Amino acid sequence: GEEVAQTPKHLVRGEGQKAKLYCAPIKGHSYVFWYQQVLKNEFKFLISFQNENVFDETGMPKERFSAKCLPNSPCSLEIQATKLEDSAVYFCASSQTNYGYTFGSGTRLTVV
Amino acid sequence: KNEVEQSPQNLTAQEGEFITINCSYSVGISALHWLQQHPGGGIVSLFMLSSGKKKHGRLIATINIQEKHSSLHITASHPRDSAVYICAVRPSYSGGGADGLTFGKGTHLIIQP
Numbered sequence: 001g002e003e004v005a006q007t008p009k010h011l012v013r014g015e016g017q018k019a020k021l022y023c024a025p026i027k028g029h030s031y032v033f034w035y036q037q038v039l040k041n042e043f044k045f046l047i048s049f050q051n052e053n054v055f056d057e058t059g060m061p062k063e064r065f066s067a068k069c070l071p072n073s074p075c076s077l078e079i080q081a082t083k084l085e086d087s088a089v090y091f092c093a094s095s096q097t098n099y100g101y102t103f104g105s106g107t108r109l110t111v112v
Numbered sequence: 113k114n115e116v117e118q119s120p121q122n123l124t125a126q127e128g129e130f131i132t133i134n135c136s137y138s139v140g141i142s143a144l145h146w147l148q149q150h151p152g153g154g155i156v157s158l159f160m161l162s163s164g165k166k167k168h169g170r171l172i173a174t175i176n177i178q179e180k181h182s183s184l185h186i187t188a189s190h191p192r193d194s195a196v197y198i199c200a201v202r203p204s205y206s207g208g209g210a211d212g213l214t215f216g217k218g219t220h221l222i223i224q225p
Contacts, residue, residue, distance in 0.1 A: 059212060089153060
């Protein structure tokens with residue numbers, strides 16, 4: 001399809017619980033990105049993939065965050081033992097090198 | 113460290129006015145994106161630029177690589193253009209298409225009827 005599909009749209013977790021977010025990139029796009037938007041307009045890059053390989057994970061707090069993009073499955077971002085500060089909107093995007101990004105509609109994670 | 117500065121942070125204008133939003137960045141880039149985020153939260157990619165100028169409908173984006181500066185213009189602005197406009201850059205220091213973007217803090221535009 002021509003959209004990046006993110007699920008769920010909203011997720012509420014108690015502090016310390018696990019959260020798992022999913023992203024189906026556009027078919028044929030080789031690159032997948034995860035971004036975290038906190039407050040209104042503060043975007044933070046988390047991780048990128050080239051096909052199923054991690055390309056850059058410098059933005060990931062690795063002690064609790066992990067991500068995968070396996071063949072024939074949606075990509076996933078998992079947060080173990082969520083903290084209040086993880087509350088944010090998590091955006092997935094996909095692209096081919098010379099074309100613009102397409103963003104998903106985001107997953108709003110609320111940790112209570 | 114790559115920094116992306118946008119101005120103005122907030123802009124309120126009357127319907128029909130010509131709008132300009134500016135973006136400056138501090139390192140060499142391979143591409144610059146202009147994004148639009150509506151109050152509902154969805155992000156739309158408006159332009160990806162590496163040089164020159166692009167036009168789509170009433171929107172025009174320009175970039176000056178030497179000056180590390182880009183502008184987004186909206187002609188004949190309309191209340192439906194009200195949104196946050198975000199500049200984001202892909203640095204050129206590493207190769208490949210999987211480099212993460214660095215974002216500006218956005219410009220909150222309100223067009224009043």
